Amino acid sequence: MEQDRTIFDKDTFLDLTVNMIPLFILAFFFVLFLPMVYGPFGWDGTYSLLQIGLILVPFGLLAILTYFSAVAIEGDANETEAREAAEEAAEPETEVDADDSATDEADTVETPTTSEETDAADDEA
Amino acid sequence: MDISGQIVLTALMAVFLFGVVLFLARAADWRTYTPLAGAGSGIVSREGGYGHAEKPAGIFRWLTTVDHKDIGILYGVYAVLAFAWGGIAVIIMRTELITPGIDVTETLSTAMGVSSGQNLYNALLTSHGITMLFLFGTPILAAFSNYLVPLLIDADDMAFPRINAIAFWMLPPGAVLIWGGFFIAPFFDSIAPSMASWTMYPPQSVSQTAQGGAASTIADLNAGTDLMLLGLHLTGVSATMGAINFIATIFTERGPDVGWDKLDIFSWTILTQSALILFSFPLLGSALVMLLLDRNFATTFFTADGGGTILYQHLFWFFGHPEVYILVLPPMGIISYVLPRFSGRKLFGFKFVVYSTLAIGVLSFGVWAHHMFSTGIDPRIRASFMAVSLAIAIPSAVKTFNWITTMWNGKIRLTTPMLFCIGFVGNFIIGGVTGVFLASIPVDLILHDTYYVVGHFHYVIMGAIAFAVFAGVYYWFPLVTGRMYQVTLAKAHFWLTMVGTNLTFFAMILMGYAGMPRRYATYNLITVGPIDFIQLLHVLATVGAFILLVAQIIWLWNMVQSYLEGPRVGPDPWNLEEDGVESREWDWFDDRLETALTDGGEAEDAETDA
Amino acid sequence: MTETVSDRFRGRRIVVAIYLAVVALAGVFGASVGVLLPVKSGRDIQQASFAGAEFAVTPLNFAIYGVVMVGVTLGVLLLAVRFVSRFDDGSVDEG
Numbered sequence: 001m002e003q004d005r006t007i008f009d010k011d012t013f014l015d016l017t018v019n020m021i022p023l024f025i026l027a028f029f030f031v032l033f034l035p036m037v038y039g040p041f042g043w044d045g046t047y048s049l050l051q052i053g054l055i056l057v058p059f060g061l062l063a064i065l066t067y068f069s070a071v072a073i074e075g076d077a078n079e080t081e082a083r084e085a086a087e088e089a090a091e092p093e094t095e096v097d098a099d100d101s102a103t104d105e106a107d108t109v110e111t112p113t114t115s116e117e118t119d120a121a122d123d124e125a
Numbered sequence: 126m127d128i129s130g131q132i133v134l135t136a137l138m139a140v141f142l143f144g145v146v147l148f149l150a151r152a153a154d155w156r157t158y159t160p161l162a163g164a165g166s167g168i169v170s171r172e173g174g175y176g177h178a179e180k181p182a183g184i185f186r187w188l189t190t191v192d193h194k195d196i197g198i199l200y201g202v203y204a205v206l207a208f209a210w211g212g213i214a215v216i217i218m219r220t221e222l223i224t225p226g227i228d229v230t231e232t233l234s235t236a237m238g239v240s241s242g243q244n245l246y247n248a249l250l251t252s253h254g255i256t257m258l259f260l261f262g263t264p265i266l267a268a269f270s271n272y273l274v275p276l277l278i279d280a281d282d283m284a285f286p287r288i289n290a291i292a293f294w295m296l297p298p299g300a301v302l303i304w305g306g307f308f309i310a311p312f313f314d315s316i317a318p319s320m321a322s323w324t325m326y327p328p329q330s331v332s333q334t335a336q337g338g339a340a341s342t343i344a345d346l347n348a349g350t351d352l353m354l355l356g357l358h359l360t361g362v363s364a365t366m367g368a369i370n371f372i373a374t375i376f377t378e379r380g381p382d383v384g385w386d387k388l389d390i391f392s393w394t395i396l397t398q399s400a401l402i403l404f405s406f407p408l409l410g411s412a413l414v415m416l417l418l419d420r421n422f423a424t425t426f427f428t429a430d431g432g433g434t435i436l437y438q439h440l441f442w443f444f445g446h447p448e449v450y451i452l453v454l455p456p457m458g459i460i461s462y463v464l465p466r467f468s469g470r471k472l473f474g475f476k477f478v479v480y481s482t483l484a485i486g487v488l489s490f491g492v493w494a495h496h497m498f499s500t501g502i503d504p505r506i507r508a509s510f511m512a513v514s515l516a517i518a519i520p521s522a523v524k525t526f527n528w529i530t531t532m533w534n535g536k537i538r539l540t541t542p543m544l545f546c547i548g549f550v551g552n553f554i555i556g557g558v559t560g561v562f563l564a565s566i567p568v569d570l571i572l573h574d575t576y577y578v579v580g581h582f583h584y585v586i587m588g589a590i591a592f593a594v595f596a597g598v599y600y601w602f603p604l605v606t607g608r609m610y611q612v613t614l615a616k617a618h619f620w621l622t623m624v625g626t627n628l629t630f631f632a633m634i635l636m637g638y639a640g641m642p643r644r645y646a647t648y649n650l651i652t653v654g655p656i657d658f659i660q661l662l663h664v665l666a667t668v669g670a671f672i673l674l675v676a677q678i679i680w681l682w683n684m685v686q687s688y689l690e691g692p693r694v695g696p697d698p699w700n701l702e703e704d705g706v707e708s709r710e711w712d713w714f715d716d717r718l719e720t721a722l723t724d725g726g727e728a729e730d731a732e733t734d735a
Numbered sequence: 736m737t738e739t740v741s742d743r744f745r746g747r748r749i750v751v752a753i754y755l756a757v758v759a760l761a762g763v764f765g766a767s768v769g770v771l772l773p774v775k776s777g778r779d780i781q782q783a784s785f786a787g788a789e790f791a792v793t794p795l796n797f798a799i800y801g802v803v804m805v806g807v808t809l810g811v812l813l814l815a816v817r818f819v820s821r822f823d824d825g826s827v828d829e830g
Contacts, residue, residue: 015476018523019484022516029512033505040508047503054509058491058516065487066480069385073479076384468746470827473820530816534826535746551753555760627760635764639771640778655774704827 007074019066026059150183191286196293197272198605200264203296205681207260210304212677214253218646219670221246222663225649225656238311239318240336246646247320247337248349252304254323255353257586258448259360260300265594266455267293267367270395272605274371276710277389279380284373288366295363302356306349310335319350322644324441327427327434331419346420354413361406361413368402371395389708390472393479394458397486398451404490405447412440435500442493450489453585454482456593457524460546462708463600464528467543468535469704474527481520488517498566499573507566514564521557525550540699541615545596548623552588556581559634574644577637580630587673588626595622595680602684603698604714608691614683621676629669632662745828754813758806765801769794 425431
C-alpha cells in the first residue's frame, strides 16, 4: 500500500467528527454514571459493572470500526490518487472518462468548516 | 383394480405430467424476460455479457437461474406478493377498528375457521407484522441489492451465484409455513393461524391453543405457531446466506478501479446491513429453536421457573433491534443515491454518510433493552441503554442533515422518485423525533404499549422505508424493464400514499397520547381516554389505510401495465448526463442497449411501443 | 410520455416549503393534544407549565406551543444548514 501520504490528516479527522459525537455522548454518560462523579444509583457488583460495560463496549467497538474503516477508505483514496497521477503522467487522456462515473460521489472533498455541521446535528437529537 | 391397471394409470399420469412440463417449457406466454430488446427464441434465449450466455426459455429460466439480475426480480415479485398479503391483513384489522365492539372479524372468523373475532384479529396482527418485516421488508431490499450491487461494484455476478439462488428459494416455503395456519384452519378445529404476535413472547407463544387459551398438554397446542416458527427459521437462514454472499461479493468482487474510497453509498449500506444480519439472525434462529423445544419437548428455556420469560426478550431484541436497522439502512442508501441525482449535484458530505452508516451498524447492537424499559430490569442497566439509544440518534440525524443540505444548494427536478425521496425525509423526521422521545425512560414508561409506539415505527417503516423502496422502484424501473412507467399514475400514487400515511399514523400518535393501548381488536372496554375522540381517530386511521390501499392498487397497475406496454426509453432516461451525475448502472444499461441494437434484436418492439 | 422533468426548483425553496408544512403540522398536533388532555374521562390534565410559565391546557395554547417549539428547533437547524451550505463545494445553486 502506498503510504507516502498520511492517512489521518486534517480532512480525515473532519470526516470522522460524525462518529466522534456519539463517542462523546457515550463518554459523557459513562462519566455521569460513575458513583464518584454523579452516580444516581447505588453500587452493585453485578449491575453496576454491567451498566458500565454496556456503555464501554459499544464505545470501544465503534472506535475500532471507525479506525479501520478510515484506514481502508483513506488508504484506497491515496492509492487511487497515486495511480491516477501515474496514469496522467504516462498517457494524459484515455482513462479519465471511464473513471468519472464511479467517482462522482466518492470524491467529495470536505472543507475545513464541517465541524459546524456536526454541531448542528447534535442539536437536532 | 389390479396391479397392472395401476401401472398403466401411473404411466399415463407420467406421460401427462411430462406433457405439462414440456408445455410450460415452451409456452410463449411465460414471457421470457429480456431487459431490453434481447434476442430470444425457441428453448434457449441468448443474453449478452456477464457470463450468462445461455438460459433455458419459459418457466425453467426462472426456476434454474443463478443470474443476480433474475434473482433480484424474483425477490421483487415475491416481496410484492407478501406486501399484498400483509396489506390485506391490515385492511381487515382497520375495518374492524372502525367501531369499538367486535363485528367484521367475528363474521369473517366463521368463514375462515378461526374460533372468534378477537382470535382472528390477533392472527391477522401476527401475520401482518411477520409478513411485512420478514417477507416484504428484507426481500424487497434484497431485490435491489441483488440487481444493483454487482452492477455498481463492477462485478460479473455475486460471489456465490448458486447460494444466491438457494437463499431465494428458501423464501417461498418459508412464506407457506408462516401463513400455513390460515390455510389449514378451515379444516381442523385444533389448528389456527398463530396468534403469538410478531414478537412471539413466551409464555403465550409456548402455551397457546387454537382457541386462544393456555394448553394443558402438548397435544392441545396450536400447531399453527409451530409452522410459523419453522417458516421464520427458513427465512432467517435465507437472509443469513444472502448476507454472507453480499459481504463476500463486496469484499472480493469489486472491479479494479472500485476501491473502498469509490464504493457507492448504496453498496456501503448493503455491506453494513449484511454484517448486521450475520450477527443478529443467528440469535433469532436460536431463540426460535428454543421456543420450539419448549413447546414440543417440554424444555424450560423460557418458563417462569426455568430460564424466565425475560431471557427470551433479551435474545429476541438483541436480534430485533438490529433488524430495525437491517430494514432502514439500505433505504437510507437508496435515498442518499437517488436524491442527489435529481438535485443536479453530488451528495453533500459523502463520507459523513458512510461513517455514520457504520456507526449505526455498531451501535444498533447496544440498544436492545430499550424495548424492555417497562419489564422491571435493573434501573442501572436501563440507564445505559438509554444513553446508547440517544447516541444512535446522531448518525441518523447527520444523514438527514446531509440530505437537506444537498437539496438546499441543489436545483431540484420533481420527478416521482424525487417526490418519494422528499416524502421520505419529511416522514423520517417525524418518525425519528417521536422515536428519540421513546428512548427517554420516563416518556417510554407512559407511552409504552400505546398506539404512540405503533405510530412511531410505522412512520419509519411505511413513511420512510416503503417510500425509499418506491423511490428506488420508480428510479430503476427503466433500468430493469427498458420502459417508462406512466407518470400521472405515479404522481397519483405518491400523493395518495403521502396523504394516507400521514393520516393513518398521525392519528395513531394522537391515540397514544389519549392512552389507547395497542394490539386490541376492541376498545369498548378500555378505561382510558375519551372514547368518542378515540373512535374518531380510529376512523381517520382507517380512512388513511383505505387511501393507502387505493394508492398501492394504482401502483401495481402502473407497474404491470407499463412493464407490458410502456414506451421504450433511451440510454439515459433521467437526463443524468445534463447534470454530470451519471452512474455505473446506467452505463451498463447503455451498453446493453447498444449490444441489443447491433445484435438486431426485436426492432419491431422498439417501434410499436415508442 | 417520459418523465424527464425539465422544470427545476431552487432547492432551498422546497426545503423551506417542507419546513413550513412541518411547523403547520405541529400546530395541528398541538391543538389536537390540547383537545385530548383536559377531557375528564381521559388523562384529565388542566394545567401545563414550561420553563416556569403556567398556562391552561387549551387547543389554542397548545397549538401556539407546538408551532413555536417546532418552529424554533427546526428553524435553528435550518439556519445551521444555511451556514454550512456556504462551504458546500458541490453547490449548483448560484443564487
